[in-house]
Amino acid sequence: MDLQTLILKLSAYWASKGCLLEQPWDVEVGAGTMHPATFLRVLGPEPWRAAYVQPSRRPADGRYGQNPFRLVKHEQFQVVMKPAPGNIQELYVESLVALGIDPREHDLRFEEDNWESPTLGAWGVGWQVLLDGMEITQFTYFQQAGGIDLAPITAEITYGLERLTMFLARKESVYDIEWAPGVTYGEVRKQDEYEVSKYGFEVADASLWQTLFEKFEREAGRCLDAGLVLPGYDFALKCSHAFNILDARGAVSATDRVGIIRRVRDLAARCAKAYVASREAQGFPLLPKAAAPPAEYEAEHG
């Protein structure tokens, strides 16, 4: 199986289960979770079901295109369902069937793996899903985001697309998988990996990124002051990316690290609060028309 067939099959499957097909977010993020379709939509009482591919950047994972498993930029397929349906695990197993995997012939296990993002003030509990010993999916029930306790609870399913394709195609290097029939991942991406690795580790201008961090942070604050949630959140994401670059460049001391993470978390928390307030002011448009938000919800977050 090639990468794009995998994407097509997962998209078709989850669309058939009622997920809206979102598109990748156009700001650099470290994980699909940071896409507003997850981070913001898990907040508040409104139901939400979405699936999308999210290119994710982790400058510190760069290996100059030399390591067969590690990439700065990789693709995640993200599914969020809120509230999580009772049969979400069965739906997930069915998605594997849709990819041509017969679970009766394999070893499929859900092993505890809780997730926490200090920069987002978010955490959840769940599992890593192992197929024949290979971690193919991260499965999380979101409990908190931006410091806010969540209700109802969202299930988040994240497939690592390169890994999954490698595993299904039994390739030993990510660069050997096919993106589309006849075109390898290496042909498309290998030079990119070299360049982004070299940039992150050797070329990035640390003082510029330091300045950018400060300016993005200030701009995020200005947006939020003006009641603009999404622009504010975009700048919070840019801060997070600036931090990742500085970190890869070795320009963040351990002391600074704690402070910087706290500053990004504070922004994320402000965005989360502002988002809930804004949705509430709009009357929670995605709530089923008859149902009003539960009273205790307003008491807690209003």
Place this chain on the structure above:
Amino acid sequence: MAEFLFEILAEEIPAGILPGAREDLLSKVSAAFAEARLGGTLSVYSTSRRLALVGEGVADQQPDAETEVTGPPASVGYDADGNPTKAAIGFAKAQGVGVEDLHVATFPKGPYVVAKKVTHGRPAAEVIGEILPAIVSKMTFPRMMRWGDGTPEWIRPVHSVLALLDGLVIPMILFGVESGRTTFGHRTLAPGRIVTMGVPDWFQKLRAAHVEPDLAVRRTRFEESAVALAKEVGGAPAPDPALLDSWAHLVESPCVVRGSFDPTFLELPEEILVTSMREHQKMLPVRAEGSLAPYFLAACDQIGDPKGLIARGNEWVTAARFSDARFFWDEDGKAKLEDRLPALGRLQFQETLGDTLQKTGRIQDLAEKLAARLGLSHLDALLVRAARLMKADLVTDMVREFPDLQGIVGGLYARREGEGEEVWQALYDQYRPSSAEDSTPRGDVGCAVALADRLDTLTGLFGLGLQPTGSKDPYALRRAALGVVKILLDRKWRLDLPAACADAAALHGALPRRKDEVLADLSAFFLERLRFLLEKKGHAPDVVEAVLTTECPDLADAEERVEAVEAMRKEQDFLPLASAFKRMQNILAQSPEAPGDIGEPDPAKMTDDAEKALALDYLQAKGMLDDLVAHRRYKDALSIMASLGPGLDRFFTEVHVMAEDPDVKENRIALLRSMRGQFVRVARFSEIRG
């Protein structure tokens, strides 16, 4: 008598919490059944998705319970003719019984009206239907999870609740799920609904649906398959009971597959391959003829792997992990440990205590000072070398990938770079002992740098006021202190520990807390660990206490004293010594020592025979004791002390210490004080229980 069955089916329960959850559920429900007079014997079952209880001999109905309630005095309750008064009628009404159910009973205070009440037992199903939800919904886990609308809170979402008493459903609602007689089979092999009539039926149908509910059966099956599969390739699984336990909790249907890997990976150090298999993949390595064989054993939740798909998948993952390790092994080899030191300057050890390069410098200095105190200065060059390189592996890719292998990786790299045995082993062993059971580093060099590293950490963090509180010990300082104690005892190193701590503290420069307070806290901290280790070795707690309440700057010496007292306490003349010491202690407690008041007893001022005799014995013994204690001949010293026992006894019987004449009194106290001073050079015998 009825049979009882209860099963909660949830989404995959973390393996780590299952042992505690089983224990908790079984003990709480058993206790609640006993308290509700239901009796029965319960056993617990579990899988990766279930927690279950099976009971035999449970009552169908609670037995009736009789209670008596005391009312007004008989004289108030009945009139002269024996007819009930208003008071008795009112009391009967309040208790819900008829007047005819009252009788008179005599108590120490006199005769009173008593109502006999019978509480009728309720049907067991009703009672159990209240007990179980109350207990299960209150179970707590290290990380609770909310689901659905965000209200229910347990370890993972609950899907079905099965509760039967003699085949009849016990009605209850747990996390919004109504109880019934249905459950489900294995997630992928037999996911259908199962309707259960009772206990034997439940076992039979679950097993037919590829769920083995008995943990012990799963573990045995895993172990037997692992042994058999390893034997087929001429090997045996590396013994690992903890991993087998964890496997048994991870599945419903135990099955082992064997895979192989490219034998050229065996060129990599065994430690790395084993860690990769065991820690990252939860696989059992296979050993043959004393070394690692190119096979692994993986647990799976299956009934077999006829097409070899599972084995091939695991082989792919293993090869990927090993290639990664080989990549790191080769890449890391491009820079020597020595060349990595500048990078340590960018790796913070602790905010105030500086970076890891600075820590390395302090370890070097401290190791030399320790060597001087221990008479090991001939090792200085090796100590400095080992200390200099010991943290360099923290900035290698291999340790970033395998954090558990810190130290070991440094040792392996140092060996590859041609460092001598003492040095590479010192790096390799530096984090040992990792627990009270673990062994200490192999040589003097390894032990000395490991000691210096820990003393640096402990004095630094205590100096910042970051010592552990309660269960919080984020810097693992208890383990560090245990390592210090264990190394000193194992090596029998005669170290003045407070002095060594002062050396370590001096290297930190100015820290917020006062140095004398830090050193006092640390001494107490080490003594707690010493007490734990000595008791773990089987020494009696009172003997340990007797020694540790004396001055113990040298821990290995303290252990020798404990051993001597322990051996001595078996002798028959020891107990009189202990009781004499106690009397000595009591009398001296009444006369607090004034500063500078440590005069020796003057024989000329002695008046009584018993006093003179004791003084004579003691002054003779004192010279010998000084010599014996100085040479650590504690058993001999104790014999001499014991020989003073009868004289002391006679002294206490015949002599009034608190004499009228202050001179005589002071002199007697001086004698006792001097003796006590000698005794506590070994132990404070008042702590010894008879």
